[in-house]
Amino acid sequence: MIPYGKQDISQADIDAVVDVLKSDYLTQGPKGPLFEESLIKYTGAQHALVVNSATSALHIACLALGLGKGDWLWTSPITFVASANCGLYCGASVDFVDIDKNTYNMSVAALKAKLEKAKVQGNLPKVVVPVHLCGQPCDMKAIHELSREYGFSIIEDASHAIGGKFFEEPVGNCRYSDITVFSFHPVKIVTTAEGGAALTNSDELADKMALYRSHGVTRSPELMTEEPHGVWYYQQVELGFNYRMTELQAALGVSQMQRLDSFVARRHQLSKRYDTLLAGLPLLLPHQLEKSYSGLHLYVIRLKLDQIELPHKEVFSRLRGRGIGVNLHYIPVHTQPYYKNMGFQYGDYPEAEKYYAEAISLPMFHLMSEAQQGEVVAALTDVLGGIK
Structure with a gap:
C-alpha cells in the first residue's frame, strides 16, 4: 500500500x-x-x-x-x-x-x-x-x-x-x-x-x-x-x-x-508532476494562490462526478483496492454526531459539504518516488476509465 x-x-x-x-x-x-x-x-x-x-x-x-x-x-x-x-x-x-x-x-x-x-x-x-x-x-x-x-x-x-x-x-x-x-x-x-x-x-x-x-x-x-x-x-x-x-x-x-526546506521543495516537485499527469482526467486539481507558497502537506483532488460513472465512495474504495492509500481530509466537523447534538445539521455549510462529497487526498510524502507516483496516476486513470 x-x-x-x-x-x-x-x-x-x-x-x-x-x-x-x-x-x-x-x-x-x-x-x-x-x-x-x-x-x-x-x-x-x-x-x-x-x-x-x-x-x-x-x-x-x-x-x-x-x-x-x-x-x-x-x-x-x-x-x-x-x-x-x-x-x-x-x-x-x-x-x-x-x-x-x-x-x-x-x-x-x-x-x-x-x-x-x-x-x-x-x-x-x-x-x-x-x-x-x-x-x-x-x-x-x-x-x-x-x-x-x-x-x-x-x-x-x-x-x-x-x-x-x-x-x-x-x-x-x-x-x-x-x-x-x-x-x-x-x-x-x-x-x-x-x-x-x-x-x-x-x-x-x-x-x-x-x-x-x-x-x-x-x-x-x-x-x-x-x-x-x-x-x-x-x-x-x-x-x-x-x-x-x-x-x-x-x-x-x-x-x-534542518531538512524542512528540502522537504517542502520535494512536495512541490511531486505536486507539479501530479498537475501534469492528471490534467486530462475529470478532476479539479488543487488551486494555489499566487501570493502564497504552500507547505503542500496534502494533495487533494475533487471528482467531477457529473463526468464519472462511479460514485465518490466507489472511486475511493477501488483505489484502496489497488494499493493506493488515499484518504479524505476532512469530514465536515459540523456533521459529526457530537456537533449535531449541539444543533448543527447538514445544509449548514454547503461549500464544505460539497467539498466532502468530491474530495480525495492522494499520496504525498517526501520519500515518494516517481515510480510510486506513476502507480497512483495509473490506478486513478484506470478507475476513472468509465467517463460519462
Missing part, C-alpha cells in the same frame, strides 16, 4: 534521539529550548513553545487569549476536530465559517457576512481559527483586517503549513495573528512523532502559555505571591496541564528542521 503520508527519518535523526537516550535528560532538558529556538529562527516569531501535540497548542492558545464561558470561537468546518474542540475545552461555544470553493480554506466573504450579522445580534467571536488546509495559507491579511474591525483574536491553525509562505514571509511569523500553531505528527511535514508548537510575538501570551503548558507552576519570583522559601521553591499560580514535549521528541524536531 502506498500511504497518503509518511515520515522521513534519516540516520542523523536517529543519532539525535540516541544521543538524548544516553544523556542525563529525557525531559525538561536543553533540547526543548533548542527546538524552540530553531522555530523562532525559521519563522521570525519572537516566541515558540513546544508541546506534546498541536491539540495541546490550540488549547493553551485559547486559554492564553482568555477564551471562556460565554465566548464564541469560529473556525472552518473542513478541518480536524481539534480546531473546534479547543474552544469547547475552555467552556466556549463553537461555530463555523464556510469554505472558499477554490482554496477550501475559510472564505473571507463568508466570514465578513457572518461577522456583520453577529455584530447586530451581539454574539461576535472572541477567537477565530483559520485553518491552512493542505498547507496553503488562508488570506491572513484580509482576516487580520476584519479582526481589527470586529475585535476578535486570531489563532492560525498551521498544522499543515510549516515551511509555507504568505506574501514571501514564513507562515508562523504571526504578522497577521496572535498565535500560530504547528503540528509535528508523523504524516506532517516535520515530525517529532507526536508534538506541536505555539508561536507568538506577545511576551504576555508566551508567558501565559508557558504556565498552562506545565501545571500552572512557576519558579519566577515575580509571579509568586510571597518570597521563595529557598532555591527549591515553586508555586502553582494557574490551573495548568502536563503538555510538555520530551527531549526525545525535541531532538528529533531539531534534526528534522
Whole structure:
C-alpha cells in the first residue's frame, strides 16, 4: 500500500534521539529550548513553545487569549476536530465559517457576512481559527483586517503549513495573528512523532502559555505571591496541564528542521508532476494562490462526478483496492454526531459539504518516488476509465 503520508527519518535523526537516550535528560532538558529556538529562527516569531501535540497548542492558545464561558470561537468546518474542540475545552461555544470553493480554506466573504450579522445580534467571536488546509495559507491579511474591525483574536491553525509562505514571509511569523500553531505528527511535514508548537510575538501570551503548558507552576519570583522559601521553591499560580514535549521528541524536531526546506521543495516537485499527469482526467486539481507558497502537506483532488460513472465512495474504495492509500481530509466537523447534538445539521455549510462529497487526498510524502507516483496516476486513470 502506498500511504497518503509518511515520515522521513534519516540516520542523523536517529543519532539525535540516541544521543538524548544516553544523556542525563529525557525531559525538561536543553533540547526543548533548542527546538524552540530553531522555530523562532525559521519563522521570525519572537516566541515558540513546544508541546506534546498541536491539540495541546490550540488549547493553551485559547486559554492564553482568555477564551471562556460565554465566548464564541469560529473556525472552518473542513478541518480536524481539534480546531473546534479547543474552544469547547475552555467552556466556549463553537461555530463555523464556510469554505472558499477554490482554496477550501475559510472564505473571507463568508466570514465578513457572518461577522456583520453577529455584530447586530451581539454574539461576535472572541477567537477565530483559520485553518491552512493542505498547507496553503488562508488570506491572513484580509482576516487580520476584519479582526481589527470586529475585535476578535486570531489563532492560525498551521498544522499543515510549516515551511509555507504568505506574501514571501514564513507562515508562523504571526504578522497577521496572535498565535500560530504547528503540528509535528508523523504524516506532517516535520515530525517529532507526536508534538506541536505555539508561536507568538506577545511576551504576555508566551508567558501565559508557558504556565498552562506545565501545571500552572512557576519558579519566577515575580509571579509568586510571597518570597521563595529557598532555591527549591515553586508555586502553582494557574490551573495548568502536563503538555510538555520530551527531549526525545525535541531532538528529533531539531534534526528534522534542518531538512524542512528540502522537504517542502520535494512536495512541490511531486505536486507539479501530479498537475501534469492528471490534467486530462475529470478532476479539479488543487488551486494555489499566487501570493502564497504552500507547505503542500496534502494533495487533494475533487471528482467531477457529473463526468464519472462511479460514485465518490466507489472511486475511493477501488483505489484502496489497488494499493493506493488515499484518504479524505476532512469530514465536515459540523456533521459529526457530537456537533449535531449541539444543533448543527447538514445544509449548514454547503461549500464544505460539497467539498466532502468530491474530495480525495492522494499520496504525498517526501520519500515518494516517481515510480510510486506513476502507480497512483495509473490506478486513478484506470478507475476513472468509465467517463460519462
